[in-house]
Amino acid sequence: MKDGWLVCSGCSYKIPYDAGIGQCTCGGIFFVGYDLERVKASWAASPLRERASTMWRYHELLPVEHPEEAVTLGEGWTPMIRIPDWEEKLSLNRLWVKRDEQNPTGSFKARGFSVAVSLLKERGINKVAVPSNGNAASALAAYAARGKLEAFVFVPMDCPGIIVEESMRYGAKTYRVNGLIHDAGKIIEDGKSSEGWINAGTAKELGRLEGKKTMGLELAEQLSFEMPDVLLYPTGGGSGLIGIWKALCELKEMGLLHGDLPRFVSVQEVGCTPVVDIFHSGAKDFVPYSEDTTSSPTGVRVPNPPAGGLILSILRKTGGTAVAVDQREIRQAQNYMEHQGISASPEGAIVFASLLRLRETGDIRAGERVVLYNTAHALKYLEWPLPSSIPVISNYREYAAKIANAQQITPQE
Amino acid sequence: MKDGWLVCSGCSYKIPYDAGIGQCTCGGIFFVGYDLERVKASWAASPLRERASTMWRYHELLPVEHPEEAVTLGEGWTPMIRIPDWEEKLSLNRLWVKRDEQNPTGSFKARGFSVAVSLLKERGINKVAVPSNGNAASALAAYAARGKLEAFVFVPMDCPGIIVEESMRYGAKTYRVNGLIHDAGKIIEDGKSSEGWINAGTAKELGRLEGKKTMGLELAEQLSFEMPDVLLYPTGGGSGLIGIWKALCELKEMGLLHGDLPRFVSVQEVGCTPVVDIFHSGAKDFVPYSEDTTSSPTGVRVPNPPAGGLILSILRKTGGTAVAVDQREIRQAQNYMEHQGISASPEGAIVFASLLRLRETGDIRAGERVVLYNTAHALKYLEWPLPSSIPVISNYREYAAKIANAQQITPQE
Structure with a gap:
């Protein structure tokens, strides 16, 4: 990638772009930096709405040298649908599910x-x-x-x-x-x-985080760049959440977003809740999870997420929170989603369950606009x-x- | 739907549109007719390329009264990807797979x-x-x-x-x-x-055929309305194939297609091959399959497709053919597709297998442009x-x- 750079999310150390580098010597992860003015000009010259319906529509914000030769299977630009029944039940202004299970490999x-x-x-x-x-x-x-x-x-x-x-x-x-x-x-x-x-x-x-970033770019474009109030994401390693946040920061810097960044909510399952525990302890630094994990074998079971400190920082900076739900709540939420005709992976159900919980606690308020991510297809988890x-x-x-x-x-x- | 009509695909009997009617008294299926001039004007006023990335972008060609209230889960506008390795191996100009497994419910x-x-x-x-x-x-x-x-x-x-x-x-x-x-x-x-x-x-x-028609509308739009030479489709009840053909006929009548309609190829599995048998017998009328079915439990195992005569007619009118492949060929094709990173349902693999067969027989020629449909997600078929x-x-x-x-x-x- 020409003219890009890397900046450490931990210590702000900045170096020229190098595709072969992953982590900074301080242990922080490197973020890819782009000339956003140039991206903006390119988007103005060739409007997004006329582009291919894959995540490669955002190729200027991806670090690949030759996007026309990218290894693609038709990924991204997944549907985002509303759930009117639950908007009503929960008195929300809007409730969307980003159906990311409709990607290649589900x-x-x-x-x-x-x-x-x-x-x-x-x-x-x-x-x-x-x-x-x-x-x-x-x-x-x-x-x-x-x-x-x-x-x-x-x-x-x-x-x-x-x-x-x-x-x-x-x-x-x-x-x-x-x-x-x-x-x-x-x-x-x-x-x-x-x-x-x-x-x-x-x-x-560097690639995986940048790729996941497109979940945030799509969220923004699909909502006409009007930010929702809250965004709930199942958090294991956390790079999905970090990617979405990075995407929205880039769009904000480009002057394209209307409204503040949404409050980011990390959701985990009882039995492996490092992010939830440390977030609520008020600690500044992330410490490895010391308890035995007893949660289900899903994507959110990550006792020691490599970029845990960054996750905490995003939740705090955006005024979000972290919440853990248990098996009973997850099964119930799965059932609710299925009865809306939506495939509910355990991770998607964890997110839906946490929405119910946070409406009850008042952390999510009546009249708010909420986005849930369903990250995988339910059928992949059958025994x-x-x-x-x-x-x-x-x-x-x-x-x-x-x-x-x-x-x-x-x-x- | 205002101003629409129904016309029998069997006897050409024409009546005003009525959503409650399915089959004609002659046993033929009714096709929904549209004022195509009006559709064309509407597409000119609001260009397709700026529309939502679902099959409802074609709402003027769907018989629903209030498309804004349609029961939707984010269906359609699925990716169509090329398989360059097999373009080369088979000396094809283009080989696309329409990844229709990336729909809700897979x-x-x-x-x-x-x-x-x-x-x-x-x-x-x-x-x-x-x-x-x-x-x-x-x-x-x-x-x-x-x-x-x-x-x-x-x-x-x-x-x-x-x-x-x-x-x-x-x-x-x-x-x-x-x-x-x-x-x-x-x-x-x-x-x-x-x-x-x-x-x-x-x-x-009437609805299912019209909905499936969007596979044809998308095929056309995704190929910039340049028709491929051959289109291979797994054929059970056959309404997918009929729908695609109806879509292309509508676009042709609207003057939007470049080139002739592709040759339609029906693909079935050895052990239940009514379409293949009758097509090659040269018979004009469809007769129920009289043999015991011994093929796998997939979507193409339909001994007596309700609109069999229409399927035959489409294959013949477009200069296509019908072909049956066996379990060994299907497993081999599944493996080929998987090693391209593509989920291969049995039905998708049946189609890929038949492509290999038809290149060998010369029914599909070097330099041609071919479209395959992968209709479902492979994982749904695990025992x-x-x-x-x-x-x-x-x-x-x-x-x-x-x-x-x-x-x-x-x-x-």
């Missing part, structure tokens, strides 16, 4: 990997790995297949079977890990130099048995030992 | 039911039933939920479990039928007067066990007897 993760894999391809990289609670694994698998990269995905043992199956079908080398997502991430970090993997995990490279042939590992040493007999551990190639 | 059936349920709602109807091989059941379930109609769906015993689960989650009263889709249809026909059901089965009402509590019936008499104890047979309400 989840919002398509956005991040379309950009990330495009960037890797531009750099000539051909091996990429990701630790995932599920949807990132299958999305990487699909985009890597499309871009002809070799993909390696590492998921927790209890990752939904259908999503694991999907990853394998798209041809990713797929491994189950005795542990949680950070244990999966450690395997990649430990093995990357020997194996030649690029780690495309949350906050490890589905996996063949026992999928290799299970606990650490990189085990991976290295087992890979000696490659035939046994690549169930689908 | 299939193209969303289109038909968005219109059908909207029409039923306008008529004040509150009970609707459908016989289905699966995707129509879950799509009706979702749109009926959204429109607050009561939905009854009847599927064959071996209907994919995940789709049955989906129907129930959206709140449809769901029944498994000892038999095939026409046996399911007979239950509805036999019971409709006693139960107050409207039969929304293929060719029974998934259903609870034994779902009622199984063989005929309407059994339904009527069992419904006496409503609690036992409505697994989800």
